[in-house]
Each structure stands twice: as structure tokens, then as C-alpha cells.
Amino acid sequence: GIQVEQSPPDLILQEGANSTLRCNFSDSVNNLQWFHQNPWGQLINLFYIPSGTKQNGRLSATTVATERYSLLYISSSQTTDSGVYFCAISSGSARQLTFGSGTQLTVLP
Amino acid sequence: EAEVAQSPRYKITEKSQAVAFWCDPISGHATLYWYRQILGQGPELLVQFQDESVVDDSQLPKDRFSAERLKGVDSTLKIQPAELGDSAMYLCASSPGTGGTNEQFFGPGTRLTVL
Numbered sequence: 001g002i003q004v005e006q007s008p009p010d011l012i013l014q015e016g017a018n019s020t021l022r023c024n025f026s027d028s029v030n031n032l033q034w035f036h037q038n039p040w041g042q043l044i045n046l047f048y049i050p051s052g053t054k055q056n057g058r059l060s061a062t063t064v065a066t067e068r069y070s071l072l073y074i075s076s077s078q079t080t081d082s083g084v085y086f087c088a089i090s091s092g093s094a095r096q097l098t099f100g101s102g103t104q105l106t107v108l109p
Numbered sequence: 110e111a112e113v114a115q116s117p118r119y120k121i122t123e124k125s126q127a128v129a130f131w132c133d134p135i136s137g138h139a140t141l142y143w144y145r146q147i148l149g150q151g152p153e154l155l156v157q158f159q160d161e162s163v164v165d166d167s168q169l170p171k172d173r174f175s176a177e178r179l180k181g182v183d184s185t186l187k188i189q190p191a192e193l194g195d196s197a198m199y200l201c202a203s204s205p206g207t208g209g210t211n212e213q214f215f216g217p218g219t220r221l222t223v224l
Contacts (some may be wrong), residue, residue, distance in 0.1 A: 029216060033212065041198050041217040043152075086151055086211075095204075096165065097213060099151025 002027045006100035013077050013107050021103045022070040023087030031090040032063055033047040033097065034072050036083050043086070046072070077107045111135040113216035115201050121222045127189035130219045133221050134183070134203030142213065146198040155199075158184060171172055191223045 003026035013019055023032075034046040047054050047061040049070065054061055058077075063070040074081055084104050088097035114133040122128050134141050139160055144152035155174065157165040160181040169176065173192070178184040188195055200218045204211035 031211070031213075035215075040217070041220060042217045045212070045214060048212040064200070086224065088151070095140065095211075096154040096157055097144075097152075097202075098141075101151055 001094070002029075002089055002098050004087060004089055004098055004100040005045050006085075006087055008103060009101065011102045011106070013105070015077060015109050017077050017081060017107075018073070018075045019077060019105070021074070021085055021087075023070040023072070023089075023100055025037055025068050025070075025087075025089050025091075027068075027091045029063075029065060029089045031097065033088050034061055035086045035088065035102075037058055037086060037102070039085055040066050042103070046085075048090075074105075077105075079107045079109055081105060082107045112201055113201055113214055115199075115216035115219055117219055118217060119220050119222075121224065122191050123224050124193055126188040127187065128191055128221065129188075130185070130186045130199050130201075130221075132184045132201030132216060134201070135205075135214055138203035138205050138214075139181075140204045140206070141184050142202040142204075143176060144200040144202065145182070146200060146218075148197070152198075152200055155186070168198070188221075191221075193223050196221055196223045 005024045032050045035043040044102045051065045084102040088099045141158040143155040147154040156176045158178045198218045201216045202213045205211045
């Protein structure tokens, strides 16, 4: 099956800093989603982005499908951005998402 | 805004007992998924439904787990008997269509602790 690797595994920032999270994958994709898992465990949809670039407020994402990677950018980070960020992908005939191991982000006040 | 509903939010049980989790997907969503997330890892698929039919249960431990979606709407996941290793977050998701290109939306999850 498809392999999904996220980096870095842990990231600690001061409030106001910018960050870039990376997701590498091993095969062509038909669905790529970024999620933020809040402290209560719920997965919040950030982006549905199998290709191209999208922006939503302080967050933006870019997927370069031909080079098999996606980036999530967080600008002017806030303490509420803390949590785990997951990249998840479906490929080929498979409909279920395969998740990476996540990036644990901590934003300090 | 439409959301995936799950209950209960938390469940504590003793090993060898039976537990059941319920999921109500976003209205009109044909595809329903149950994922299990062990602490420190990403979620992994247990079972996928298309309407009322199971389309993938290859990762479901069928000796103790069962899942149904009788009318193609809400779904129940059952574990009998529960084991210590079943302690995890159980997440339900839904998507509108039949293709893999459809965005998935997750419910709040049920956090299971087996003592």
C-alpha cells in the first residue's frame, strides 16, 4: 500500500512564528487531506488538496503530485494551533485514507 | 453545518465485556468508515460501507468485532469480548460519493478504555 511520511515529528514554536509541515507519499493520489487533531481527539478538516494550492486564513497548503509531496504552511502561529497535524491519502482504487504518523506542534505563548 | 455524530464520547469497560459504538453520518453521505486510532499513531481503517454494503473489512478482527449499517444510514460497531489491547479512539467518517476522490469528514470519536 501507499506509504505516507510526515516531517518533522515534533515542532515547538513561539507564538507569532511561521512553520512548514511536510508530507511525502509513495504513489499517485486521488485524495489528499490535511487534518488538525484537537486535544479532545477530533480530526478537523483543514484542506482537501490532491493537487495545487489553497489558502484559508493563516493556513495554506500546496501539493505537487508529480513530485509526491505536500506542504502545510502555518503563518503567525497562535497557541490554539497546538496539536497534531495529519496528512492522509487515498490512492488507486482504495477509498480509505492512509494516515501519516503526524506532526506534534506546540506553540508557546 | 452538517456533522458526523458519534456516541458515546467515552466508554470504560472491563475486559471480556461487550461494547457498542454508534455513528450517524452527514445526511446523504453514501460512504461510511470506521477507523481505530491507537495513542501516538494515525487512524487506521477497520471497515468501510457503501450504503448498507461492506466494501472493505479486511482489517476488522472478525473474531470479536462486528459492524453493520442496516438501512444505509447510521452504523454500529460492536466488540465482544473486549480485550485490553482494544483501548483506543474509534473514529467514524463519511464521504458523499463512491469514488476515492471524495473528501472525508470525521466525527468526534469514542474513546474506549478497557480495564
